[in-house]
Amino acid sequence: MKHLLFICTLMVFCFPAMAKAEINIFACEPEWAALAKEIGKDNVSVTAATRGTEDPHHVRAKPSLLAAMRKANVVFCTGAGLEAGWMPVLMQQAAGAAVQNGAVGNFMASDYIALMDKPQRVDRSMGDVHPEGNPHIQTDPRNILVVGKAFTERLSQLDAAHASAYQANLADFTSRWQVDMKKWGAIAAKLRGTPVVVYHDEWNYLNRWLGLKEIITLEVKPGIPPTPSHLQDVLAASKNADVKVIMLSPFDDEQAAEWLKGQMGAKIVKLPFTVGGIDGTDTLEATFDRTLQALEGGTS
Numbered sequence: 001m002k003h004l005l006f007i008c009t010l011m012v013f014c015f016p017a018m019a020k021a022e023i024n025i026f027a028c029e030p031e032w033a034a035l036a037k038e039i040g041k042d043n044v045s046v047t048a049a050t051r052g053t054e055d056p057h058h059v060r061a062k063p064s065l066l067a068a069m070r071k072a073n074v075v076f077c078t079g080a081g082l083e084a085g086w087m088p089v090l091m092q093q094a095a096g097a098a099v100q101n102g103a104v105g106n107f108m109a110s111d112y113i114a115l116m117d118k119p120q121r122v123d124r125s126m127g128d129v130h131p132e133g134n135p136h137i138q139t140d141p142r143n144i145l146v147v148g149k150a151f152t153e154r155l156s157q158l159d160a161a162h163a164s165a166y167q168a169n170l171a172d173f174t175s176r177w178q179v180d181m182k183k184w185g186a187i188a189a190k191l192r193g194t195p196v197v198v199y200h201d202e203w204n205y206l207n208r209w210l211g212l213k214e215i216i217t218l219e220v221k222p223g224i225p226p227t228p229s230h231l232q233d234v235l236a237a238s239k240n241a242d243v244k245v246i247m248l249s250p251f252d253d254e255q256a257a258e259w260l261k262g263q264m265g266a267k268i269v270k271l272p273f274t275v276g277g278i279d280g281t282d283t284l285e286a287t288f289d290r291t292l293q294a295l296e297g298g299t300s
Contacts (some may be wrong), residue, residue: 114147
């Protein structure tokens with residue numbers, strides 16, 4: 001009996017993976033990696049496929065991502081076509097049956113949000129539009145909470161042994177998030193109605209939440225860079241609306257924004273877009289803190 005107890009103790013210390021089952025989460029974007037950690041804490045291991053400074057439309061399916069996908073028993077992505085350029089390769093070459101489309105281990109955040117900008121039709125003349133609707137849902141903090149609740153239910157379904165822990169983590173996160181929402185709401189009230197220019201239609205959810213008025217995009221159409229003639233249209237529209245702020249994400253081309261700034265003196269405001277997009281945004285809370293601070297500074 002003592003000999004058996006010694007062996008069991010040895011296995012726990014020498015083989016910790018056997019002592020604690022772990023949910024391996026493959027998160028396509030940094031915001032979902034951060035949210036998964038908030039909900040799962042010590043009961044999950046999370047791999048973020050992209051960094052905050054990367055355009056999530058354009059990611060290379062490199063060997064490290066294939067290796068992470070092979071270990072995953074949960075895939076947590078935006079969906080709505082955002083990862084269409086790279087996720088199919090990972091799914092086909094490395095994903096197990098438990099995380100394939102339609103499986104319980106496959107969680108798409110966009111399934112729980114009423115998407116904006118769903119086109120009536122799609123053709124090549126429209127640029128790189130998403131037929132399912134605008135996928136950049138993470139820029140509205142209300143969406144974060146909705147997705148967090150849905151993901152908690154899914155995680156509890158997958159790992160019933162820790163369901164109570166996941167629910168407790170969600171309750172703690174929700175409480176803190178609601179306090180933050182009040183803080184951000186006070187700043188948002190000052191920003192409402194502000195006319196802005198954006199590079200790409202990646203801020204629609206943020207603009208709706210804050211009541212910002214998007215005048216025009218620097219892109220000719222989604223995914224199509226600015227042309228000289230379009231920039232003249234941007235300048236005219238910006239002057240007419242008295243635009244003071246040009247909003248950019250970390251991966252937007254700054255050249256056209258710098259030109260517009262030089263023509264009319266508007267401020268370029270670089271926003272994090274997601275966790276890790278700029279310095280000091282290593283959490284979801286910090287990401288929205290910096291976003292509101294930057295916009296408040298840009299309009300003052």
